[in-house]
Amino acid sequence: VIRMKTVVGGKEVSVEVIGGFRVEELGKEYALCTYDDDANSDKVMVVIMELNVDEFGVRTLASIPDEEKEIVLECYKAIKNDLLEDGE
Secondary structure (H helix, E strand, O other): OEEEEEEEOOEEEEEEEEEEEEEOOOOEEEEEEEEOOOOOOOOOEEEEEEEEEOOOOOEEEEOOOHHHHHHHHHHHHHHHHHHHHHOO
């Protein structure tokens, strides 16, 4: 499990990267992350973040630009559906 820090909803949180995918149309990679910002809660949030890697190999997470969200979500849904169909 990869742990990283990022900002979600204006608050810095520690996330665990549980998967990822690439959207060829945008030429970008995305990380599927979980985080729990309330230790007393039985719920965990799942977010998709843009994964950036700089020239030194340092990975950072960023929010997906509004104009790209629909494309990313459609790609995620297609991947999820393929995985669910393979599991049947």
